[in-house]
Amino acid sequence: MGRRDDVSGEPPGGSGEATNDLEWTKDLWNTVCCAGVLLATLLLLDWGSGRIAPWRAALWLALAVLFFALLCPARLSAGRDWLASRRLGREHRVRTDLLVSVRCLEGASLRLLLRDALGGRVEIDPEILVRNPQLWFRLDEGARRAAADGSLVCGATALQRIARRVDRETARAVFRASGLE
Template sequence: MVLCALFLLVDWDAGSLTLLRSLLWLTLSATLFAVLLPHRVTAGPGWLAVGTPWRRHTVRTDALVAVRQFGGVSSHLVLRDAHGGRLELDPRVLAANPLIWHELDTGVHRSVERGTLRQGADVLEQLGHRIDDETARAVLRASGLS
């Protein structure tokens, strides 16, 4: 909002502000805000949600049917549940938030026990090992042992 006001103020001061340019600055500011606004990831017993500025995607972690990891420039996980829920998530979010990782891991174990998770258990197992390794290194670094 401040950026939009700044754009409008500079354009007005230059004497070139028109309705079309105002709409252009407003659209540019809204697009920039939407791109830079991080997704909000929340979790609870049996569910995981990713909130975007326009929508909230939720999956039941205790009823997952598939987990896929796509690599490339920015790696991301795609989770699907038995109720049709689907969400995309950056694995770094899980590494940075141990409580969210714990909720997801607990739900995955329930999905495996119930037999609903048919694809991707190995992806989450590898991710769990990587998160555990990073956590152990951080603890050793903080204690001065590494």
């Protein structure tokens, strides 16, 4: 069991197994397919127009790699008292039991920004939490502990909205599985 005075930002010792985003591999495969289709389309257009050249093929390959890097999904994982988001070799981690704020960022897509007392910061898509109730459970468990300790000063409303949505989607899944929908 992790100690409360351990503020290293690393997963507490004896934290049990980590829970991962179950659909990450599917999302990654979709990203690879999109980049591959872009590359194939550009190469076919060049070949059809008779303007294909090695330097142009290298340019199209670089464009497809950049497209992949922009679309590559973050891999979300959580354990007891921590949540991590890994994107192309860089990992961001927060201690959920030391959360100080949870904010919804609106823009092209809704994002959830989590900050802990150690300066850790993770930005995630709330849809991942809805699709993976185990990840939500790990986050909620730590956030409740942070709220009880008084460190979570901002974000209870955002967490309640996500909790209602997770509960609603879980109930729908149960009804679908039992044939009651």
